[in-house]
Amino acid sequence: MIRGIKELVDAELAGKERRYTWRKTPSQVTTAGLWYDLSMSPGRPVPKYWFDAPPAIAKQISYSADGGLEHGGGVSPSEKYLRLTTGIATVATALPLTMILCDYLLYYPSIDDSNLDEQPMDNTVTLPRYTDGEGVQAIAVSVAGRTGGAQFYFTYTNQDGVSGRVSETVTENSAAALGTIVTSSGATNSGGNPFIGLQDNDTGIRSIDSVFMLTADVGLFTLILVKPLGTSVIREITAPVEKDYFLEAGVIPRIYDDAYLSFLCLPQGTLAATALMGDIKTIFT
Amino acid sequence: MPGFASRDQIIQAQTNGQAFRSDWSKNMNPTAAAVANEWHTLFRGNGNPGPDAIFDAGANLTFQAVKDNTTSASSVQHGGNVQPTYYKYLLSGSAVSAAATAQPTVVTLIDVVGFYRVTTVTTTTAQATTNTLGQSDTFTADASTDVCTWTSTASIPSNVLTGTRVRLTTTVTLPAGLSLATDYYVIKVTDSTFKLATSYANAVAGTAINITDAGTGTHTASWLLPRYTNGAALNAMFFNPAATALGAATPNLSLGYTNSAQTGSRATPTVLPVGKTAASNSHIIYTGATGAGKYNYAVPRASGDSGIAQIDTIQNSTSYVSGSYTVALYKELARFPVTTLGVAAERDFLNQLPSLPRIYDGAALYFVIGSGAATPVNSAFSGHLDFIYN
Numbered sequence: 001m002i003r004g005i006k007e008l009v010d011a012e013l014a015g016k017e018r019r020y021t022w023r024k025t026p027s028q029v030t031t032a033g034l035w036y037d038l039s040m041s042p043g044r045p046v047p048k049y050w051f052d053a054p055p056a057i058a059k060q061i062s063y064s065a066d067g068g069l070e071h072g073g074g075v076s077p078s079e080k081y082l083r084l085t086t087g088i089a090t091v092a093t094a095l096p097l098t099m100i101l102c103d104y105l106l107y108y109p110s111i112d113d114s115n116l117d118e119q120p121m122d123n124t125v126t127l128p129r130y131t132d133g134e135g136v137q138a139i140a141v142s143v144a145g146r147t148g149g150a151q152f153y154f155t156y157t158n159q160d161g162v163s164g165r166v167s168e169t170v171t172e173n174s175a176a177a178l179g180t181i182v183t184s185s186g187a188t189n190s191g192g193n194p195f196i197g198l199q200d201n202d203t204g205i206r207s208i209d210s211v212f213m214l215t216a217d218v219g220l221f222t223l224i225l226v227k228p229l230g231t232s233v234i235r236e237i238t239a240p241v242e243k244d245y246f247l248e249a250g251v252i253p254r255i256y257d258d259a260y261l262s263f264l265c266l267p268q269g270t271l272a273a274t275a276l277m278g279d280i281k282t283i284f285t
Numbered sequence: 286m287p288g289f290a291s292r293d294q295i296i297q298a299q300t301n302g303q304a305f306r307s308d309w310s311k312n313m314n315p316t317a318a319a320v321a322n323e324w325h326t327l328f329r330g331n332g333n334p335g336p337d338a339i340f341d342a343g344a345n346l347t348f349q350a351v352k353d354n355t356t357s358a359s360s361v362q363h364g365g366n367v368q369p370t371y372y373k374y375l376l377s378g379s380a381v382s383a384a385a386t387a388q389p390t391v392v393t394l395i396d397v398v399g400f401y402r403v404t405t406v407t408t409t410t411a412q413a414t415t416n417t418l419g420q421s422d423t424f425t426a427d428a429s430t431d432v433c434t435w436t437s438t439a440s441i442p443s444n445v446l447t448g449t450r451v452r453l454t455t456t457v458t459l460p461a462g463l464s465l466a467t468d469y470y471v472i473k474v475t476d477s478t479f480k481l482a483t484s485y486a487n488a489v490a491g492t493a494i495n496i497t498d499a500g501t502g503t504h505t506a507s508w509l510l511p512r513y514t515n516g517a518a519l520n521a522m523f524f525n526p527a528a529t530a531l532g533a534a535t536p537n538l539s540l541g542y543t544n545s546a547q548t549g550s551r552a553t554p555t556v557l558p559v560g561k562t563a564a565s566n567s568h569i570i571y572t573g574a575t576g577a578g579k580y581n582y583a584v585p586r587a588s589g590d591s592g593i594a595q596i597d598t599i600q601n602s603t604s605y606v607s608g609s610y611t612v613a614l615y616k617e618l619a620r621f622p623v624t625t626l627g628v629a630a631e632r633d634f635l636n637q638l639p640s641l642p643r644i645y646d647g648a649a650l651y652f653v654i655g656s657g658a659a660t661p662v663n664s665a666f667s668g669h670l671d672f673i674y675n
Contacts, residue, residue: 009639015518015591020581073588088389240622277657
C-alpha cells in the first residue's frame with residue numbers, strides 16, 4: 001500500500017516501477033459512438049480472440065495465458081498499482097477517443113443470438129481476481145456480426161453472492177465490426193455505456209448464470225467480466241494524453257499479479273486508419 | 286545537505302549559475318529503417334554528440350562500465366561532476382523531430398551504466414560473464430565508530446549506495462573484523478563515509494560490522510557498477526551495436542542475473558524475449574510489431590525484482606550465425622512522446638512526480654526511441670536538457 005508521496009517517490013527511486021509501451025492498429029471499420037474492445041486488434045500486445053474457447057463455458061483470463069498489456073511480473077507479497085498512462089493517435093478520424101483501461105477477468109465465449117431458449121453458463125471456474133465481484137462489470141463483445149435490434153438480458157450472482165439477479169434488458173446494435181460492444185448504442189440503451197446495467201443496488205458481478213435472448217438474430221457475442229481501472233481521452237493527434245493517476249485522479253488503481261489489461265474505447269469515427277499507442281507505468285511497494 | 290528542499294532554492298541555484306543546458310541532436314541509425322513498434326538506440330546515430338564507438342568494442346562477455354568521460358562514449362553532456370558538494374537533477378527537457386514520417390515516437394532518456402558485448406553468437410548455451418569489480422577507491426576505518434571514510438574519489442564513491450556488494454584489499458593489513466576475498470555490503474552513512482555489513486539484509490537493517498582497529502597500510506574497496514551501484518532500478522536490454530546486421534535466426538533470449546537485493550540465480554521469466562532475424566544496427570532486438578516474445582525495450586525481470594546488480598549469464602537459444610549483440614544495463618530517466626512534425630514534446634520535471642530525476646556524477650546519458658510508425662534511416666531528432674544542481 002502506498003500511503004503518500006514519499007512512499008511513492010521512494011518506490012520509484014528503488015526501481016519498483018516499470019514502464020511499457022503498447023501499440024494497436026485496429027483493422028475493423030468501427031462506428032462512431034459505439035464502444036469498441038481493442039483486445040482483438042492487431043499490434044502489441046498480440047490479439048486475444050474472444051471466440052477461442054467452447055461456448056458459454058466460463059474461462060479465466062490472465063496475462064500469463066492470454067497476454068494483454070505488459071505490466072511487469074508478479075510482485076506478491078508486495079502490491080502493484082497503476083501510476084500513469086499515455087495515449088497517442090496518428091489520425092484524427094476517431095478522435096476524441098475515450099479509453100477505459102480494464103482488468104479482463106472471465107469470459108463466456110460465443111453466446112448465440114439466435115437461441116431463444118435459456119442459455120445457462122457453465123461456472124466451473126470463478127473470477128481469478130476481484131473474487132467477490134465487487135466493482136466487476138459485464139461487456140458484450142461482438143465475435144460474429146448481426147442484423148441488430150435484438151434484445152437480451154442475463155441473470156447473475158452479485159457481489160454479495162446472491163444469485164438470480166437480473167440485468168437491464170439491452171438492445172443490440174447493428175455494427176459489423178468485430179470487437180464492437182454490441183449493447184453500446186446511446187439511441188437504444190441507457191447512456192450508451194459499454195457496461196450492461198445491473199439490478200438496483202448491485203455493485204458488481206460474481207458470475208453470470210444465464211442469458212436470455214428476447215428476440216432472435218444472427219451473430220455471436222462473448223460476455224466478459226471486467227474491472228474498470230481508469231479512463232483517459234485522446235483529444236487530438238498533436239499532443240499525447242497523459243493520465244497521472246496519483247496527481248489527477250487521487251487514486252492509483254491496484255493491478256493484481258497476472259492481470260490481463262486492455263482498453264475499451266469510444267471512437268468518433270473508424271479506427272481502421274489509425275494507429276494507437278501509449279505507455280503504461282506501474283509501481284509496486 | 287546537497288539537493289533541493291524548496292522552489293526558492295531552485296531559483297537561487299539558477300541565479301548562482303548552478304545549471305547546465307545541453308542541446309542535443311541525434312539521427313536514427315544510418316543503415317536500416319525501423320519498423321513500427323520497434324525500439325532502437327540512437328547511440329550510433331550521427332549528430333551531437335556523435336556516434337559512440339564503445340558498445341561494439343571490448344572483450345566478449347565482460348562487463349564494461351560506462352561513464353560520461355569514457356573514451357568514445359559520446360553520451361549527452363550534462364556538465365561536470367558536482368558531488369559531494371552538490372546533487373544534480375534534470376530540471377526540464379524537450380524532444381522534437383524534423384522527419385515527418387517519424388511520428389509518433391517515444392524518445393526516452395536513459396543512463397547506461399555498463400554493458401556486456403557478446404561476439405560468440407553461435408553459442409546456444411548460457412554463457413557466463415566476467416564481472417570484475419572495476420570501480421575502486423581507498424578508505425580509512427575508525428574502530429571507535431565502525432565508520433569508514435573514503436580517501437580517494439577516482440571512481441566517484443559518493444555514488445555508492447546502501448546494499449552495494451564490495452570486496453576489500455589492502456597494502457598491508459585490513460582493519461580487524463574485515464577480511465580479504467569476502468563479500469561485504471555497504472551501509473551508506475554520508476557521501477564520504479560508510480559502514481560495512483556481512484549481508485545485504487544487514488546492510489538494509491543498518492547492522493554494521495564491529496571494526497576493532499584501523500589496520501595498517503592503504504585499504505581499497507572495489508565494486509562493479511559506477512552508478513546505481515546496488516542495481517536498484519536498473520534494467521537490461523539487448524541491442525545490435527554493430528554496423529552490420531545480425532545473422533538469420535530468431536533465438537529466445539535470456540539472462541541469469543543477480544538482483545538488487547543481491548540475490549543470485551535470478552532468471553528472465555517465460556515467455557522469453559525472441560530476437561529478430563537479421564536485426565539491424567541499433568535495433569533492440571526483441572522489440573517489434575507482433576508475435577510472442579516481443580517486448581518493450583527492457584528485458585522482463587523475474588517476479589518481484591526491482592533491479593539488476595549484475596548479469597551472470599547470457600543466452601541466445603539458437604545460433605545467430607553472425608554479427609554481435611550487446612546487453613546494456615541502464616536506468617530510465619525520462620520519456621518524451623513526440624506526436625507531430627515540428628512540435629516539441631516538453632517536460633517539466635519540477636512539477637511532475639517524482640520530481641527532478643537525479644543525474645549522478647559520471648552519468649552516461651543516451652536516447653532510445655520507440656517507433657510508432659516506420660522510421661526512416663537518418664530521421665533527425667533533437668531537443669534540449671536542462672540540468673540544475675544544489
